[in-house]
Amino acid sequence: MTTLVNSPQQLTTQAYLFNTGQGFASQDYFGCHFVDATHVTFRVWAPQAKAVAVVGSFNDWQATPLTLDCSTGIWAGTLTTVQAGDLYKFQVTSQTGDVQLKIDPFAQEFERKPGDAAVVLAEQPMHWHDSLWLARRHKSKPQNRPINIYEVHLGSWRRHADDSYYTYAELADELIPYVKGLGYTHIELMPVMEHLLDASWGYQQLGYFAPTSRFGHHADFLKFVDRCHQANLGVIVDWVPGHFIRNYDALYQYDGTPTFEYADEDRANNRRWGAWNFDLGKTQVQSFLISSALYWLSTCHLDGLRVDAVSNMLYLDYDEGREGQVNQYGDNRNLEGIAFLQKLNTEVFAHHPDILMIAEESSSYPQVTGMVADGGLGFNYKWNMGWMHDTLDFFEMDPLYRCDHFNLLTFAFVYMFDEQFILPFSHDEVVHGKKSLMHKMPGDRYNQFANLRTMMTYMAAFPGKQLNFMGSEWGQYLEWRDWSQLEWVDLDDAMNAHMQQFTTALNTVYHAKRPLWELDHEAAGIKYTYTDDPASSTMVFIRQAKRKYSFVIAAFNFVPVERRQYRIGVPYPGTYELLLNTEDQTYGGTWTKLETTFTATDQPFHGQPASFEVTLPAMGALLIQPHKVKGESKK
The missing domain is CATH 3.20.20.80 (Glycosidases)
Structure with missing residues (x-):
């Protein structure tokens, strides 16, 4: 026999916060919670209902009435005989007398579909092992x-x-x-x-x-x-x-x-x-x-x-x-x-x-x-x-x-x-x-x-x-x-x-x-060197990090026509090295031998004081970074 105890619910801080739009941990109050080893409290918000009961595997799916606190619109009751793993729903009777079985809006687990009864969960804390991850996440802004x-x-x-x-x-x-x-x-x-x-x-x-x-x-x-x-x-x-x-x-x-x-x-x-x-x-x-x-x-x-x-x-x-x-x-x-x-x-x-x-x-x-x-x-x-x-x-x-x-x-x-x-x-x-x-x-x-x-x-x-x-x-x-x-x-x-x-x-x-990625949302994070040449369907821009000499040149060819002696303007003369060629045979492309180093001279090009030439692959892209450029210290 299911016993109902302590059913009257008084206005509480949690109920007040919920009703005023400030209850930001409402799942800890509503739903189904163990009070101790033998008592489980059910709470649900249904302010206009005529009656609410809880039904579940613990009471042979027969209605056990809950009690309304009229000032909060919250129905509640504490039951014995409920065990972890039991299933339950709320039986809601409207003011017109219609009776409908409803889910628990705050349930933290449901039975497997096609059923939708909530599962009574035991109050067992999770033992986490991610403190290092959370500490790292807290140290820096996601933007950077x-x-x-x-x-x-x-x-x-x-x-x-x-x-x-x-x-x-x-x-x-x-x-x-x-x-x-x-x-x-x-x-x-x-x-x-x-x-x-x-x-x-x-x-x-x-x-x-x-x-x-x-x-x-x-x-x-x-x-x-x-x-x-x-x-x-x-x-x-x-x-x-x-x-x-x-x-x-x-x-x-x-x-x-x-x-x-x-x-x-x-x-x-x-x-x-x-x-x-x-x-x-x-x-x-x-x-x-x-x-x-x-x-x-x-x-x-x-x-x-x-x-x-x-x-x-x-x-x-x-x-x-x-x-x-x-x-x-x-x-x-x-x-x-x-x-x-x-x-x-x-x-x-x-x-x-x-x-x-x-x-x-x-x-x-x-x-x-x-x-x-x-x-x-x-x-x-x-x-x-x-x-x-x-x-x-x-x-x-x-x-x-x-x-x-x-x-x-x-x-x-x-x-x-x-x-x-x-x-x-x-x-x-x-x-x-x-x-x-x-x-x-x-x-x-x-x-x-x-x-x-x-x-x-x-x-x-x-x-x-x-x-x-x-x-x-x-x-x-x-x-x-x-x-x-x-x-x-x-x-x-x-x-x-x-x-x-x-x-x-x-x-x-x-x-x-x-x-x-370091300056993704700042204008300083990109230099437009050659971004609007529809005739050739090519594009070059430079992505910049916070450090002056830390940048990546991105060059694109959007048509299947190889561009030889393709000149790219860069901020400094010196040597540059290949990071990625999309036409590398390793990735399914046709290039069996790659250009891996490039030497920039003091020849200005597209608003940059130096430049070098590459072979821009047909329907391909190059990512290039500075290796040793003028002005950068050995350190």
Whole structure:
């Protein structure tokens, strides 16, 4: 027999903070928690409900009523006979008498789909082994560190022969050394928050505090993050605070009325994605979402969140069918959404000043990475969607016509420092008929790989941090399919294997050479030497580090015509050495003998006082660094 004890709940500090939008650790109060070895307290916010009960495997799924504190809208009760591993839901009765089983919004683990009952977790602390990683992260700002992200969908990176998922433990054994071996600095996981529909890729979330049980238990996910940090890999996770899953047994009309979503059904209904929009102006929703963000960053030790669909939170008319919607000032800004994002970033950075808050934002909204005090949104990074679209459009084009569209490359130089950018070739660009990165490239198979190597080098040299989606590292031909693993069989082909070698070499150069990342967001980090010559479809610029004589010359040839005696202007006479040639035979190119050293004389060229000549490979790129130049001390 289940016994209910201590059911009346008085107004507490935690309840007050939650209701006033200041409860930023609400998961420690709501949900299911052990009071001692024999008592478990359940709490849920359902202010307009007529009755709430808890049902679970511990009471044969029969309703045990909870008690309402009318002043807080919180229902609570303490039960005996509950054990770790038990399943439960809340039974919510609306004021009209409708009865609906609902998830626990604050659950930290759910049963495996298709079920969505929450799991009672034992209060067992995680023993972390990442103190050295966290200390290093805290020492320097991310802006001045190399950030090279490998984006992963865990369900389709690799699967077993029977098509079953790898577990978090198996992914730790295989994914971590693989990504580390390629030379990436971070892993970005497409949403691992609990979700039911595989086809949503995790962007229609069910559990805002629960790692998905597809790959294991809550504790297994924490161990995965710990293993990443021990391997000196950061972990970023995609997070969706703008909208949630449509299912009626989830957050929608939780107490029988709009609770987490807008009361205005037109604003609540997200037609484009088949979801419900959070009411970002409601204080309890703010507490819920900011608690979720801090939970992943604090409890799970994540190094950053990529906030999905920020544009949907910034504009009233972003969704289909909402054209013409305006605020009280007559424009289309979503004032509640803007205020929430500013509040979110203020609180996150107050707790974790050394993490990444990345906005996936596709419009020209100003100051996305600007300081909140100056009217900005407060993120420290934004995906550069304009650069991504223009770059892909340029490289997809037949080289014969690139001279007429060179502005696709040069336009990004105009706004590259407007925000602190990450350059993304993400999952969105290799799905739904868009083709894989390699398949986008024009020409025969050889030229496709030559284009891909050049494009990847262009990204590595361009100011901004960078992200690549899984499979692009070896030039997978098929576009991404979320229901099956990557085409690992591709690596039996020499050209794919060479491409993978090239990615490792490029990442190694990027990580080792401070000019490629140290001044990513400052005008001093780049010198424009020869960036606008459509006729030749070539480009040269210099990336500069803080040290005067520490720089890398990046030279590109975007057409399949070799340029001999190609002159490059440089700041100093002296000797220079090759860092990377994309046409090196080792990487699948045609050059069996490389030009490895270059001598610059006092011959001015393109605004630089010295210059040297190279052979610029057809459809290729060179990265070159100074070896011994005039003016640099021997030290």
